Amino acid sequence: MSAIRTQGLRKVFGSVVGLHGLDLEVRPQTVFGFLGPNGAGKTTTLRLLAGLSRPTAGRAWIADVPVGPESPARGQVGYLPEEPRFYPWMSAGEFLAVYVGGLFRMDARQARQRAGELLERVGLQDVARRRIGGFSRGMRQRLGMAQALFNGPPVLLLDEPVSALDPGGRRDMLELIGELKEERTIFMSTHILEDVERICDTIGVLNHGKLVTVEAREALLSRYAVPGVEVEFQADARSVAAWAESARREPGVQAVEVEGSAARLRLDGGPQTGARVQASVLGSGMAVERFQVARPTLEDVFLHLVESS
Incomplete structure (x- = not known):
């Protein structure tokens, strides 16, 4: 069974082709690094996989369940956008326990417990009562990761998950991602190539909306290495x-x-x-x-x- 699979996935914006017939397969419990220059189509791909956008053509599956805006596959995915948005007047604890817990129709006591566990896991336990409006971008990124993990999804889709973090926060987030791959599949886009080389098992390179290559990290380094x-x-x-x-x-x-x-x-x-x-x-x-x-x-x-x- 594939954790993620796409077949001929295509997205057109007016006269611009954002994604040209993407064929991709990602194995379970791996970290897949999705690389490409700005405008290559990485975020477009992530939004399609998350069911937040409809493809112009082609199909996608999460754990062999077809993806779509109303598909049950959405419950199998945790999505962290590059710039997650929150209600600024809520505290981090309230947002997770009340808002996110409510979305998943979780018992209030269970939701508070889950919120506390996740805030500690992403390093926000000391600011659980602080309003999100006062958070730095890096803190919002950490909270976004907690939100993505809230229902324990088997697949995580992460768009630039460490771009706003300081060196210490970046290290902590990468360690968390490394731990999470023992439990789930992680599909992450990033422009920090050092991080991809450090934690990703497989790497895909996208350019102008077309998949250039997909290969295991070490095989890719050996095959395409520039002397x-x-x-x-x-x-x-x-x-x-x-x-x-x-x-x-x-x-x-x-x-x-x-x-x-x-x-x-x-x-x-x-x-x-x-x-x-x-x-x-x-x-x-x-x-x-x-x-x-x-x-x-x-x-x-x-x-x-x-x-x-």
């Missing part, structure tokens, strides 16, 4: 920066990033390019502390896929 080298010199930053400028002009060098006395070069993959870079390093006149093949990052792979699609 590169890292060099660290025993020299001052100005000398290294001057060398980097000349290295950028070498045929086959796609990009050079400099940080202090170290440089990272992205190459086109040809053996002659590597040989030219090595010759350039040796001919720089600077002592070399370290020269090694760079492990590809998800950012390298993402840029490669988007630029070539």
Whole structure:
């Protein structure tokens, strides 16, 4: 059984095609990272999966139940939009226990207990009585996660779940997501590629409303890796920066990033390019502390896929 499945999912806004026939399958109890540039169609996809928007064509299923505005599949999904909205005059505890608990027709005592558990899980237990109107965007994002979890759905749809959080909050949220995948399936879009590389089992890349690839994280890094080298010199930053400028002009060098006395070069993959870079390093006149093949990052792979699609 698939946790999430789509077939020919298409969405058109007037004369603009937001999503071109998306075919996708997500296994249960995994974290699926959904990547793409702004306007690629990620939020459109999430809203379609949540049953908040009707597709122009195609179908989607949650746990093999067809998705739609009136479908029981909506009860199988917890949805966190990028900017969740709340009643500002309510406290966090009231919102969850009274409003969300009421939506799910939960007994008042049970709803208060569930609200307390979730506020503690997302780190808001100390502000349970504070009005939401005074919350920061990061606090609202945490409350949105509690709302998405309220009825214990088997599938979570998260749109940029850590974008408004400070480093500590981001770490806590990622740890929570890692824990939750033991219990449910998580489908998350984010622009923070480091987070995807850290917690996602499978990655899908969307560009211009079209699915470029879907693959397990490690397989994707291996298959689409852009070759590169890292060099660290025993020299001052100005000398290294001057060398980097000349290295950028070498045929086959796609990009050079400099940080202090170290440089990272992205190459086109040809053996002659590597040989030219090595010759350039040796001919720089600077002592070399370290020269090694760079492990590809998800950012390298993402840029490669988007630029070539």
